[in-house]
Amino acid sequence: MSRLVYVLNGPNLNLLGKRQPHIYGSETLADVEAGCRTLAGELGLDIRFHQSNREYELIDWIHEARETAGAIVINPGAFTHTSIAILDALNAFEGIVIECHISNVHKRESFRHHSYVSLRADGVVAGFGTQGYALSLRRVAKLLDDAAKA
Secondary structure (H helix, E strand, C coil), rough: CCCEEEECCCCCCCCCCCCHHHCCCCCHHHHHHHHHHHHHHCCCCCCEEEEEECHHHHHHHHHHHHCCCHHEEEEHHHHHHHCCHEEEEEECCCCCCEEEEEEHHHHCHHHHCCHHHHHHHEEEEEEECEEEEEEEHHHHHHHHHHHHHC
C-alpha cells in the first residue's frame, strides 16, 4: 500500500491563526503543514497538503488520491455536516480515511454533532487542537505498517 497521504482541509481553514483563536488556536495552516511535513518524514510518509473553500476541489483531490495514495487525513470544516458529495467521494476511496477536527465538535453547537464524513472514516480525531493532525498521521503510519506486515 502506498505511503502517500493526502492531508485535505476544507473551508475557512486558510484563516487558521486569524479566525476565532479561542477555538482554533494561533497556529496558521502553514505552521500545520510544516509540522505535518516534518512528522511525515520521520514516519516514512509522503504527503500532499491541500486546502480549499470549494467543495468540488476537495472532491477532485479525493478522486486523485484514489490513484496514488494509501490514506487521506481530512479536516472537512463545515462540509463535515453538509456534504454527502464528499462522503460519496470518500466511499470510492479504498485506502485509510482519518477525519480530523481541531475543536471538539461535540462540545459545540448541536448541528456540528453530525458528521457525514464519519460514516466512512476509519478513525476520528477531535478536540486536540492542531496536534490532531500529528495524531492522525501517526495512526495512518501504524495502519500502513500493519497492512504491510499482513
